[in-house]
Amino acid sequence: MTTPRRLLLVAAPALLLAPAIAHATPDAMAAALREFTGGAEVRRGRVAMDISPLVENGNTVPLSVIVDSPMTEDDHVRAIAIFNERNPQPHVITAHYSARSGQALLATHIRLATSQNLLAVAALSGGTFWSDSAQVVVTLAACLEG
Amino acid sequence: MARVLINIPREIRAGETIAIRTLIQHAMESGYRPGADGNVVPRDILRRFTARFDDEVVFAAEFSPAIAANPFLSFTMNVVAGGTLTLRWEGDNGFDQTETRRITVA
Numbered sequence: 619m620t621t622p623r624r625l626l627l628v629a630a631p632a633l634l635l636a637p638a639i640a641h642a643t644p645d646a647m648a649a650a651l652r653e654f655t656g657g658a659e660v661r662r663g664r665v666a667m668d669i670s671p672l673v674e675n676g677n678t679v680p681l682s683v684i685v686d687s688p689m690t691e692d693d694h695v696r697a698i699a700i701f702n703e704r705n706p707q708p709h710v711i712t713a714h715y716s717a718r719s720g721q722a723l724l725a726t727h728i729r730l731a732t733s734q735n736l737l738a739v740a741a742l743s744g745g746t747f748w749s750d751s752a753q754v755v756v757t758l759a760a761c762l763e764g
Numbered sequence: 765m766a767r768v769l770i771n772i773p774r775e776i777r778a779g780e781t782i783a784i785r786t787l788i789q790h791a792m793e794s795g796y797r798p799g800a801d802g803n804v805v806p807r808d809i810l811r812r813f814t815a816r817f818d819d820e821v822v823f824a825a826e827f828s829p830a831i832a833a834n835p836f837l838s839f840t841m842n843v844v845a846g847g848t849l850t851l852r853w854e855g856d857n858g859f860d861q862t863e864t865r866r867i868t869v870a
Binding site: 677678679682689702705706707709710711712713714715716717718719720721723724725726727728729730760 | 781782783785794796817820821822823824825826827828829830831832833835836837838839840841842
């Protein structure tokens with residue numbers, strides 16, 4: 619059984635190594651998300667985010683998002699936005715689509731400053747918002763330290 | 765002019781949805797990284813990408829510094845008939861580059 623004192627001992631090195639650089643926080647991510655959705659409800663589902671759960675190099679991380687949608691004039695994906703919790707800025711990319719896109723697909727390479735949660739949100743033409751999230755562990759962070 | 769790679773399927777049938785992959789050479793300097801002299805290197809990134817097919821926007825994206833150097837993008841487009849695909853990248857310090865590709869259907 620681990621006593622609270624032992625826990626503190628285990629946690630102490632982590633406290634000493636706490637980064638001095640300001641990161642975006644889950645609150646900042648929520649604010650960026652509100653800006654994108656205008657406060658509308660975001661439901662889980664229809665969005666599939668594909669990213670490796672264990673990333674060796676945070677400088678370039680392949681990421682792809684696909685949204686289940688017929689992509690017709692009446693029912694299509696207007697936009698997909700990616701947000702993160704702990705990079706210096708919560709926003710990653712916003713992509714815009716029309717019925718001409720044929721498929722709501724986004725693939726790019728992103729930077730991750732540290733292990734964190736990612737959120738992909740799709741805005742549909744009907745005014746609804748859908749999301750998917752992913753947790754990523756980063757072993758080599760994107761170069762903030764030079 | 766930055767070097768650009770654009771991958772378009774070679775044979776396209778009318779009505780087909782094709783995937784286009786693009787890569788442009790750019791450092792995407794985030795504005796958070798200290799340089800060799802210890803001072804933070806000023807931000808210099810691409811901000812916006814637009815893909816037009818015969819003057820109709822089929823895909824557009826806004827980048828943040830969290831996009832990796834040499835931005836790679838893949839997107840899809842429904843091709844009904846042949847036309848001209850115009851890809852434009854805009855960024856900090858007046859960066860503006862446009863590439864056009866002719867698309868023909870079999």
